[in-house]
Amino acid sequence: MNGFWNFFWLIFWAFAFVAYLMVLFTILVDLFRDEKLNGWWKAVWVIFLIFVPWLTALVYLIARGRGMAERNSRSRETVPEDTDYYTHPTPSATPAADIQQAQELLDKGIINANEFDALKAKALGNRF
Structure with missing residues (x-):
């Protein structure tokens, strides 16, 4: 005990x-x-x-x-209630800005040429 x-x-x-x-x-x-x-x-x-x-x-x-x-x-x-802010990036105003951002990623080696082409097609396809 x-x-x-x-x-x-x-x-x-x-x-x-x-x-x-x-x-x-x-x-x-x-x-x-x-x-x-x-x-x-x-x-x-x-x-x-x-x-x-x-x-x-x-x-x-x-x-x-x-x-x-x-x-x-x-x-x-200070913490936002909307978690959408973290999961969905804000789209840019123009396809050119999206393509420029993708080009910078390609130049830095973060993405490859196939991914760049897909991002470029998406940027151009979403606007028309």
Whole structure:
């Protein structure tokens, strides 16, 4: 029975340690993401996180928790909702621009002559 409780406490303390590391890294990321905070204050927070980690983490979460939530929500707003933007490139205005882009790819060796001909035919075929 003693082995079970030793295992139980090992799991408990491992979970607590991983949770603490997650909080610590979240604080560090938030600290360096904050544009309003002076570099000296960032250094002070980091020094206190090193020497008095549990108390500093608790004080940081209480004192700057609202700002953490705002910075986190602002960072999510920069990601566009429309994933089509990443999967479908914007077509150019003219077939000449498409052919010029394909020619540059051919010159750089990224595509071969057959692929260039296919892109050229596609550029000319889509416009007429």
